[in-house]
Amino acid sequence: MTRTVCPPQSAPAVRVRGLNKNFGARRVLADLDIDIRPGEFVALLGTSGCGKSTLLRILCGLDTQFEGEVAVPSRRGVAFQAPRLMPWKRVWENVVLGLSPPGSLADAASVLAEVMLEHRAAAWPRELSGGEAQRAALARALVRQPDILFLDEPFAALDALLRLKAQQLVARVWERHGFSVLLVTHDVEEALLLADRIVLMCDGAVACQMDVTLARPRDVSGPGFGAMRRTLLAWLGVSGDV
Amino acid sequence: MNTLLFRQGGMQIIVPRPQGRSGLPRPVRRLLGPVLLLAVWEGAALAGWVSPDTLPAPHSLFTTCRELAAGGELAHALEASLARVSIGVVTGLACGVGLGLLSSLTALGEDLIDGVVHMARTLPWVGLIPLLIIWLGIEEASKDALIALAVFFPVYINLVSGVRQVDPGLIEAGRTLGLSRLGVVRHVLLPGAMPNLLTGLRYALGSAWLALVFAEQVNSLNGLGYLINHAREIYRTDIIVVCLFIYAFLGLAADFSIRFLESRLLAWNGAFATS
Structure with a gap:
């Protein structure tokens, strides 16, 4: 079943060589x-x-x-095993945290809609269920338009x-x-x-x-x-x- | 038959308890204690069990309070005392937060500051009064400094431990989101340490009133402490008791202001949420 990977047509997105x-x-x-x-x-x-x-x-x-x-x-966008949302920021503020220029509620709303969490934009992280928190973390990774x-x-x-x-x-x-x-x-x-x-x-x-x-x-x-x-x-x- | 069933571990009927206790609402019930205490006090004074020179009756305290207010002495004393507390608290808070941040955010700061602060903390700050008077004079500066010292330690210690308790996972998350070092401090470390900082501030305000009382017992020409000292010389127990009550109310007001800050700044934390 093991196959050699096709040689990349373009430059790779990730390239690691001799990592120790x-x-x-x-x-x-x-x-x-x-x-x-x-x-x-x-x-x-x-x-x-x-x-x-x-x-x-x-x-x-x-x-x-x-x-x-x-x-x-x-x-890059990163989502960890734990959602790692800042408990002191509302969901939408968590999503746009670290964006430069600073992101708006509208920026957060469009990406929250993509993970079906638009209605929770103004909630505190503690008010989210486990699945919602994980989706919020995914939205936070997506809003950066990662490669x-x-x-x-x-x-x-x-x-x-x-x-x-x-x-x-x-x-x-x-x-x-x-x-x-x-x-x-x-x-x-x-x-x-x-x-x-x-x-x-x-x-x-x-x-x-x-x-x-x-x-x-x-x-x-x-x-x-x-x-x-x-x-x-x-x-x-x-x-x-x- | 029934008894037999129960011996074998049979059915048990759980009777629902009627919900909500009839009678007075909780805040009223909580007020009952202090009101009862006042009534006993007043009764004892009226019955002549307690001499007015030892402990004046509550109703006479209101009269004293009105007299002091009418003469302008009370406003004058309050103004002087509040000014001392304000200057001391602001100075102590600024030093505590500044040094606390330096110590918790930089390795050099921690090595230089933290050990010294923890050594100095073991000194009872009341014992510093004579030294402060020699260094800063008998006027306002030594009093402000004593209050500032009393505020500094709880603020510093709680802030540093608060920053250290912030979940490392959140700091990592902040870094992967592209936050700068300053951004991590602003968006992760400071808000994470805020519950501890406010606990420290609450304790600091308590110490500030205590420091004020100590400071004003030493050669004050105004302020609540002066009023108390003067009353002692002319044997006016009622004025002393009134001033003690005012100290207590000021402490209570400080506590309420911290609670208000907590409900605003820590709304994210379920324990402090108002809604």
């Missing part, structure tokens, strides 16, 4: 190379502790203690139904806006539902990759889904049977 990172004596990222093409949806899959969150923090610019070559777009969206397990804290809705929402905004996405997840089905390409990380390096050629919109019961799922689980060292 140590926490004390422990090597977290080991000579990691990765490219993400403009508009490509990449899912980064791996067991916990494989270094995927560390890689994401470096790509977001939050961690600059590393060695190697890293190039990312300057317009790449970094998503760090953004659906992990949601219940199964909300997660499905949130995944559909991300697929929809990605198709509409055409930015690249790097989704860090440990959910095999989520990766298969959303990604063009799945990159499996192991011990701080890319272990293998898979192009997901399934037609969109995708369905866990669709043809080919089960086979890809079994392959991925085997790579992760798990048999798919319960």
Whole structure:
């Protein structure tokens, strides 16, 4: 199932070469190379502790203690596992926080409408449900018109139904806006539902990759889904049977 | 049959309690305590159990209060005392916030300031009165400085601990949103530390009144403290008690103003929401 990725036609949106990172004596990222093409949806899959969150923090610019070559777009949107909304700012103020020139309520409203949260623009974050808060965080990432969206397990804290809705929402905004996405997840089905390409990380390096050629919109019961799922689980060292 | 069922862990009937207690509304009930206390006090005075020289009756306090107000002494004393508190609080607050920010935002500031402040904090500030008088003179400056000192420590300590308690995840989020260092301070650290800062300010205002009382006991020529000292010399217990009540009301007013600030500045925090 492993295929070599097509050579990029244009300059990659993300280009990482020979990335190394140590926490004390422990090597977290080991000579990691990765490219993400403009508009490509990449899912980064791996067991916990494989270094995927560390890689994401470096790509977001939050961690600059590393060695190697890293190039990312300057317009980036980030959504974390926790919504991380400022509790002292109303939802719309959270959305436009950090924009320059400063964003208005109207700017926030249009992007909040996109995540179906327009009616909550004036609410305090504490008044939002978990799913609403996560959507507000997504709106905050989208308002920056990013060239790449970094998503760090953004659906992990949601219940199964909300997660499905949130995944559909991300697929929809990605198709509409055409930015690249790097989704860090440990959910095999989520990766298969959303990604063009799945990159499996192991011990701080890319272990293998898979192009997901399934037609969109995708369905866990669709043809080919089960086979890809079994392959991925085997790579992760798990048999798919319960 | 019924008894048998219960022995086996059978049914229990839960009877609904009638909602809402009949009778007086809560604010009225809360007023009852103080009113009752005043009544006992007045009764004891009228019955002659307490000499007016020891503790004057409440009704005579109103008369004293009217006399003082009519003579202009009360307004004059209040003006002097409020001016001292205002100058001291503003100075102490400015120093506390300024040094607190320096200490919590820069590593150098923390190393230079924090240790010194925590050492100085162990000094009881009342003990500094003689030194302040030698340094700043017996006039207003030493009194203002004492109040400023009493305000500085709670403001500084609460602000610093508030900034340190801000969720690092929010600081990271702010950075990924493109906030500058100053932007992180303005939009993340300061609002995050605001609940602590207001707690510090509330405590500081309490200390400020205390410092005012101490400062005014020493060679004041005006102010509430002067009024008290003068009353002691002419043996007017009623004036002393009236002044004590005024101190208490001023403290209460300060507390209400902090509550008002909290309801405005901390509306985002459910605990302080007014609606």
